Amino acid sequence: MATNSLDSIMEKWEPVIGLEVHAQLATQSKIFCRCRRTYGAAPNSHTCPVCLGYPGVLPVLNEQVVEFAIRMGQAVGCRVRSLSRFARKNYFYPDLPKGYQISQYDEPLCEGGSLSFYMEDGSVKTVGITRIHLEEDAGKAIHGLEDESYIDFNRCGTPLVEIVSEPDIRSPQEARRYLERLKQTLQYAGVSEADMEKGHLRCDANISVRPRGDGEFGTRTEMKNLNSFRGVERGLAYEIRRQVDILEQGGEVEQCTLTWDEAASETHLLRTKEEAQDYRYFPEPDLVPLEVDPDWVKAIKAELPELPAQIEERFTRDYNLRFQDIEILTRERELAAYYEAVVDGGVSPTEAARWVLGEVLRVLKEEHQEIGEFPMRPEALSELIKLCSQGIINRNTAKSVFDIMLTENLSAAEIVKRDQLGQVSDSATLEDTVLQVVSGLPAELERYRKGETRLLGFFMGQVMQATKGKGDPQVVRGILQRVLDEA
Amino acid sequence: MATKQTVSADEIQKIARLAKLHLNEEQRDLYAQQINAILEHVQKLQTLDVAEVEPLSHVLDLVNVTRKDKPAKSLPRDKVLANAPLAGPADDPEKRATDGEFFLVPKVIKTDQ
Numbered sequence: 001m002a003t004n005s006l007d008s009i010m011e012k013w014e015p016v017i018g019l020e021v022h023a024q025l026a027t028q029s030k031i032f033c034r035c036r037r038t039y040g041a042a043p044n045s046h047t048c049p050v051c052l053g054y055p056g057v058l059p060v061l062n063e064q065v066v067e068f069a070i071r072m073g074q075a076v077g078c079r080v081r082s083l084s085r086f087a088r089k090n091y092f093y094p095d096l097p098k099g100y101q102i103s104q105y106d107e108p109l110c111e112g113g114s115l116s117f118y119m120e121d122g123s124v125k126t127v128g129i130t131r132i133h134l135e136e137d138a139g140k141a142i143h144g145l146e147d148e149s150y151i152d153f154n155r156c157g158t159p160l161v162e163i164v165s166e167p168d169i170r171s172p173q174e175a176r177r178y179l180e181r182l183k184q185t186l187q188y189a190g191v192s193e194a195d196m197e198k199g200h201l202r203c204d205a206n207i208s209v210r211p212r213g214d215g216e217f218g219t220r221t222e223m224k225n226l227n228s229f230r231g232v233e234r235g236l237a238y239e240i241r242r243q244v245d246i247l248e249q250g251g252e253v254e255q256c257t258l259t260w261d262e263a264a265s266e267t268h269l270l271r272t273k274e275e276a277q278d279y280r281y282f283p284e285p286d287l288v289p290l291e292v293d294p295d296w297v298k299a300i301k302a303e304l305p306e307l308p309a310q311i312e313e314r315f316t317r318d319y320n321l322r323f324q325d326i327e328i329l330t331r332e333r334e335l336a337a338y339y340e341a342v343v344d345g346g347v348s349p350t351e352a353a354r355w356v357l358g359e360v361l362r363v364l365k366e367e368h369q370e371i372g373e374f375p376m377r378p379e380a381l382s383e384l385i386k387l388c389s390q391g392i393i394n395r396n397t398a399k400s401v402f403d404i405m406l407t408e409n410l411s412a413a414e415i416v417k418r419d420q421l422g423q424v425s426d427s428a429t430l431e432d433t434v435l436q437v438v439s440g441l442p443a444e445l446e447r448y449r450k451g452e453t454r455l456l457g458f459f460m461g462q463v464m465q466a467t468k469g470k471g472d473p474q475v476v477r478g479i480l481q482r483v484l485d486e487a
Numbered sequence: 488m489a490t491k492q493t494v495s496a497d498e499i500q501k502i503a504r505l506a507k508l509h510l511n512e513e514q515r516d517l518y519a520q521q522i523n524a525i526l527e528h529v530q531k532l533q534t535l536d537v538a539e540v541e542p543l544s545h546v547l548d549l550v551n552v553t554r555k556d557k558p559a560k561s562l563p564r565d566k567v568l569a570n571a572p573l574a575g576p577a578d579d580p581e582k583r584a585t586d587g588e589f590f591l592v593p594k595v596i597k598t599d600q
Contacts, residue, residue: 027556028556028557028558029556029557029558029559034554034557034558034559035558035559035561036558036561037558042564042588043564043588043589044564044567044568044588044589044590045561045564046561047561047562047567048561048562049562052562052567052570060552060553060554061552061553061554062553062554062555062556063553063554063555063556064555064556065556066553083550085544090505092507093595094590094592094595141592141595142589143594143595144594146594147593147594148591148592148593148594149591149592149593149594149595150586150588150589150590150591151589151590151591151592152589152590153567153590278501278505280505283544283545285545285546287552288545288547288549288550288551288552289544289545289550290550290551291550291551
């Protein structure tokens, strides 16, 4: 493998990447039968003759699946075909009991959209969406240590949308951001839980490289199993290096299918061009065509929830935050809602952002929690922030109160009262304390007055300690400065 | 008029392989002959003028046969696993390829999806 950094490779070579993402739709039941869609249920406890592929059964389409797919199509600006059809994709694998997957082929439900997102430098990237089609998931094979594999058919027939991008992606970072944006959009649109750890979202890539400035595409390879954000970025970087290495040594990239092995950080060859699968697609005789009423599409479009780009725009307009902060606050719809509820509690958007991005996210990370599990209600946090901005407690005290609020079911005001944490800003009281502290430190006072003014910080610390951290730092500083400078 | 379409014995072999069918030479030649007869017939149909006919993708004149997203009971697992293939060890010919939870198959490395 080359030791050159990816950056130096990318100066000479341009990767061309397209992603195929499978997302499980958040329906109650499966796509063609009424078995419940589950995750983590006892193996083979949610199957029936339809999803097990018994002879003589007929699939019946779940209309919620169509609605979710159209909604996702609308969220990324796709056209919806007025007539689409299902097709059989034929192959043999033990997790596919029918011996074929019901999918869509030349007449997919949605076509021609796009997805835009921010890159780290604040620039906006737009990637075309070629198509979104419906299909069913296969079962799950667990490979044993001995010579057996264990098959669980619960996942068989789980509804999927396959979202195919145009080859518009030009770096592993862009691929990662595209995937993050897609996940965010699926979640905002409410069509998929899109949890990669649960396999709701799975990603394959087509990738080639070409010399920068070249118009023609190089020979592409297909990579499977890029099933985490990190995996997408690292797997693609690995494949770019591999292809560039071959080309720089005068070789040719061979068209093939690879699988990314995340644990080993390397790819394995699945099959070469000669072994390419022949799926023998043909129209699915068990399902009649799907005709979509344009009025239905209009209604779905009208009822679309707020999407990531819209909420980002609104946050920029209404709250005047940095785009990096907006990006984090809006990554998950629930976090954005929490933030807005804090603001609605009557605190400034900037203060609310500082607390949510700082303290709230810190705790979520430490506790491995989702925002939905966070114990502090947004109104309670607003109240705390208000005590702080009104000067009743200082920021350090507020952080301690925040931590207490996480474990004790008390409001900020109740904790401040119980623990007597209220900030002292009464000048007379503070002046007494200042005079006491200063007179107890004659040597330091001498040095200060001889010009060692950086000792101000030391005196500040001593006074704050004497007030048990409750002194209003601004008032203390003013008094201290005056007392020290009195000759 | 299009040239006559034929399927070679090699192509028959390929199709058989994709369908996981093992054909002997005799079967292969027989199927090649039969399939070629079908293709010939289709070529005859292709001479018809169908400019005015809508393409048909399904024999039933229906669209949108759908159902509500309402889950129903699945099959009990013991019933499902009772249909696992016979595992057939010599001492227990009735044994099924299951451990009571999963279907067991010879170990496979994923080559496709």
